[in-house]
Amino acid sequence: MFFVRAPHPSVQATVALPNPNWGDSVGLASTLQVVRAMDGTRYTFVHSKGGRKRLQWDFTIARHKAMELRAFIKAYYRSQVQVLDHNNDTWIGYLINNPFEHAGSGRAVNFPGGETMDITLEFEEAD
Amino acid sequence: MALKVTRQFGEVMGSSEGELRVTRQYMEVLALSYITYEESVENSLGISDTVHLPERHERVETVISLNETLPGEFREGLSDSLSFIQTATRVQTAELESTIEFLEDWTNYLNVGEHISLHESLTLTDGFEFELGLFFMLTSPMSLSQSVVDIGPRYRTLWTRIHLHDGMPFEDKFERLTDTFNLLDYAGRPYEVAASSTLSLIQDAYRKQTPTTIINFVQSLDYGKTKGLATQELNLEQLIDLQGDWTRTIIQTSGIEHSLTYYLPDPCDKKAYTPFVGESTVSSNPTPPNNTPPLIQGLPDGERFLLLHPALGEATDIVELRAPNLDNRERQAFTRINRETRGGKLSVFADPTWPQVNTLVLSFSGLTKAEVEETQEFMLVHLGEEIGIIDWEGRQWAGIVTNPNERAVQDGKRSFTLTFEFEGVLVETTPSGSHMIMSDGFEHVFDKARGLSTEITWTHFTQRWLLFPRLLEDVLGLTDEVDEELVPA
Numbered sequence: 001m002f003f004v005r006a007p008h009p010s011v012q013a014t015v016a017l018p019n020p021n022w023g024d025s026v027g028l029a030s031t032l033q034v035v036r037a038m039d040g041t042r043y044t045f046v047h048s049k050g051g052r053k054r055l056q057w058d059f060t061i062a063r064h065k066a067m068e069l070r071a072f073i074k075a076y077y078r079s080q081v082q083v084l085d086h087n088n089d090t091w092i093g094y095l096i097n098n099p100f101e102h103a104g105s106g107r108a109v110n111f112p113g114g115e116t117m118d119i120t121l122e123f124e125e126a127d
Numbered sequence: 128m129a130l131k132v133t134r135q136f137g138e139v140m141g142s143s144e145g146e147l148r149v150t151r152q153y154m155e156v157l158a159l160s161y162i163t164y165e166e167s168v169e170n171s172l173g174i175s176d177t178v179h180l181p182e183r184h185e186r187v188e189t190v191i192s193l194n195e196t197l198p199g200e201f202r203e204g205l206s207d208s209l210s211f212i213q214t215a216t217r218v219q220t221a222e223l224e225s226t227i228e229f230l231e232d233w234t235n236y237l238n239v240g241e242h243i244s245l246h247e248s249l250t251l252t253d254g255f256e257f258e259l260g261l262f263f264m265l266t267s268p269m270s271l272s273q274s275v276v277d278i279g280p281r282y283r284t285l286w287t288r289i290h291l292h293d294g295m296p297f298e299d300k301f302e303r304l305t306d307t308f309n310l311l312d313y314a315g316r317p318y319e320v321a322a323s324s325t326l327s328l329i330q331d332a333y334r335k336q337t338p339t340t341i342i343n344f345v346q347s348l349d350y351g352k353t354k355g356l357a358t359q360e361l362n363l364e365q366l367i368d369l370q371g372d373w374t375r376t377i378i379q380t381s382g383i384e385h386s387l388t389y390y391l392p393d394p395c396d397k398k399a400y401t402p403f404v405g406e407s408t409v410s411s412n413p414t415p416p417n418n419t420p421p422l423i424q425g426l427p428d429g430e431r432f433l434l435l436h437p438a439l440g441e442a443t444d445i446v447e448l449r450a451p452n453l454d455n456r457e458r459q460a461f462t463r464i465n466r467e468t469r470g471g472k473l474s475v476f477a478d479p480t481w482p483q484v485n486t487l488v489l490s491f492s493g494l495t496k497a498e499v500e501e502t503q504e505f506m507l508v509h510l511g512e513e514i515g516i517i518d519w520e521g522r523q524w525a526g527i528v529t530n531p532n533e534r535a536v537q538d539g540k541r542s543f544t545l546t547f548e549f550e551g552v553l554v555e556t557t558p559s560g561s562h563m564i565m566s567d568g569f570e571h572v573f574d575k576a577r578g579l580s581t582e583i584t585w586t587h588f589t590q591r592w593l594l595f596p597r598l599l600e601d602v603l604g605l606t607d608e609v610d611e612e613l614v615p616a
Contacts, residue, residue, distance in 0.1 A: 003390065010384070010386035011405075012386045012406070012415055013404045013416060014402070014403040014404075014405075016401070049467060049473075050470060050471020062398035064400040064420055065400065067421060068401065068416070068420070075413050077459075077463070078461070094475045096475075098463065099459050099484070102458075103454060103455070105454070107453065112395070112398055112400065124473055126474075127472050127473075
């Protein structure tokens with residue numbers, strides 16, 4: 001299970017999603033710039049960003065669930081959210097997609113809405 | 128006054144014979160250097176005072192009678208002003224009494240336009256100043272101001288009394304003896320005039336003194352006969368005309384807010400439209416999403432994807448296409464500001480009034496050449512204008528086509544594929560055409576718990592019961608914490 005709750009810290013709404021597709025990722029938000037001098041000396045300029053992490057999940061969900069997620073994003077795109085992912089890890093930060101893209105991926109007769117949709121959520125920790 | 132001659136000179140003129148003639152004479156006298164004139168103007172008013180010497184208790188009485196008679200019917204004013212000032216000092220026992228009687232008798236009748244004002248003003252001021260004696264009493268037969276100035280601790284009594292004495296000489300039969308003390312206020316005009324009678328008993332005590340308020344109803348029968356028992360009644364009547372209803376609400380804002388969310392496991396909670404929206408009193412929280420999904424009713428039979436102009440209202444230019452391919456995309460773009468603090472904290476801010484752009488990316492395959500030409504003609508005619516879309520789910524959009532120069536690709540002998548991007552907003556109302564859903568609703572709100580009445584019930588004599596059935600509500604916001612147990616998938 002995958003839960004997204006908002007707004008943090010006074011959470012009011014919860015969206016339950018199925019587990020994301022394979023290929024979810026987590027990584028540091030830190031950046032590094034390497035500069036090399038004429039004599040070969042290497043200098044690095046880092047931007048650690050406080051050790052924050054960026055995560056990305058890809059979902060294939062029913063059409064109605066995609067509409068629910070669309071309404072959720074529209075309500076809380078400027079608020080901090082809590083994510084309880086499929087590994088039972090809790091993350092607090094922002095959904096940073098811009099734009100959020102919902103793509104129709106196929107027919108699903110027995111699913112609410114009769115279709116499935118693909119959506120990618122990009123997330124970055126706040127602290 | 129007598130003068131005394133001290134020196135005298137005389138000058139005479141005359142011949143050697145005959146008589147002398149005094150021509151000048153000087154006299155010196157001895158006298159006082161000032162003169163005193165004793166004058167006295169006195170008007171005496173004879174007042175006879177009688178002192179009975181043999182009696183031990185002395186009494187001085189002054190009686191003045193002023194009788195004035197106004198015989199005619201004239202506008203005249205008669206005024207008697209009389210002041211008695213009596214002072215008694217250094218006596219063991221003294222009794223000061225001032226008695227004034229005003230008698231005004233108007234026997235003549237009045238004509239129209241004439242008026243007579245009868246006014247009696249009486250001021251009695253008694254004062255004691257003494258240094259001896261243990262206690263004393265000041266009594267004014269009418270209500271008046273009394274003051275005491277003394278030196279040292281004394282027993283003091285201030286007593287203001289209004290005597291209503293009715294008396295009858297003893298007879299064989301009598302009907303009634305009544306003492307009446309009436310406070311009557313009349314408000315005879317239809318204005319907001321307050322008529323009230325107030326009897327206030329106020330006592331202030333200092334230190335170890337106990338104030339008491341006593342109303343005594345004493346009926347005594349010294350001798351004679353009575354019928355039945357003597358009764359004492361105290362009637363308190365209050366009448367309130369309630370001509371309005373007042374709804375009172377008491378709200379106490381504590382500044383504590385709470386929010387709540389929840390999750391109920393359900394087999395369809397991962398695919399159906401099931402947002403779990405709790406409650407929140409946090410004023411800064413955004414408006415949560417709706418609990419009900421948007422209206423998706425599908426297109427009626429025989430209808431397909433429509434391009435409309437104008438965007439809203441009855442369309443005058445319509446292009447009909449087949450449903451788009453499954454790889455259609457909807458993009459939600461928001462205007463946000465992302466900032467990072469020096470400490471590495473990410474802050475995202477957005478004003479809800481800032482632009483939000485929805486973009487539909489739609490591809491249509493299997494179009495005929497005529498459909499492609501009709502669509503491109505539609506885009507050309509309404510280039511840059513707002514058009515409407517009724518999509519394959521029956522939802523209506525209003526916006527513009529942002530890439531009208533997108534080329535249609537022929538991917539079959541009679542098949543073309545056309546792709547365009549549409550930027551617009553979802554019209555959250557019933558789309559135009561034959562998709563109107565009508566419903567009638569009636570809601571009646573009635574608050575049965577609103578009991579509005581004010582009752583004041585007084586029992587006779589000593590006990591009083593006050594009943595105020597009013598609705599009072601205290602709202603105290605408390606922090607609610609819900610420990611929810613999440614069930615992993």
